[in-house]
Amino acid sequence: MSNLETARAFFEACEAGRGWEACRTHCTPSATFAAQAGALxxxxxxxxxxxWMKGILxxxxxxxxxxxxxxxxRERGQVCAFATFVGTHRAGGPVPPTNKTTRTDYVYAMRFQGxxxxxxxxxxxxxxALRELGWIDPVSAKDRFASQ
Known part of the structure; x- marks a missing residue:
């Protein structure tokens, strides 16, 4: 299987919320993760x-x-996916269901070895995304800076 095919299989399993059990075959056991996002x-x-994705879903x-x-x-051993996640808060969570929907863009940059x-x-x-879902204060950073 090529890196592109492996990345696609991982992406589909991860985004379907199948968890590590379904994703592990596409990764090394000690695969690391990074994001500049407070939720992660x-x-x-x-x-x-x-x-975490399994829980979100x-x-x-x-x-x-x-x-x-x-x-x-191929030169750098990277595969990138750009997508928009769409979901409505209908069960569980950090607050009672808000029935609000997010449409949030994201990119996965996956580095391969072997x-x-x-x-x-x-x-x-x-x-x-969290503001759209009603999970955090809806005041935007723009509004905060404008009031200073």
Whole structure:
């Protein structure tokens, strides 16, 4: 299986909320994870992230994605996916169900070694998504700076 095919299989399993059990075959056991997003601050491994996604989809029960681009950089051993996640908060969560929907863009940058994912970085504006879901204060940073 090529890196591109492996990345696609991982992406589909992860985004479906199948957790580590379904994603592990595409990754090294110690695959790491990084994101500059407060909601993912404690997540350091790809195993933790795939389980986090599984949990999110238990709250955003209609969660799905719209895939915009999927590309491989063979020279650098990277595969990138650009998508929009769409989901409505209908169950569980940090607050009672809000029935609000988020449409949030994100990118996965997956680094490969030996045909397996060894690291993934998620580029995502979690604050935007959490505000849309009604999970955090809806006052935007723009409004905060304008009042100073």
């Amino acid at each position: 601050a404690e997540v350091q491994t790809l195993e933790q992230y795939t389980e 238990s709250m955003l029960t209609d969660g799905t994605y719209e895939l915009h681009a999927f590309a491989e950089d 045909g397996k994912i060894v690291h993934m970085t998620k580029v995502w504006n979690d604050g935007y």
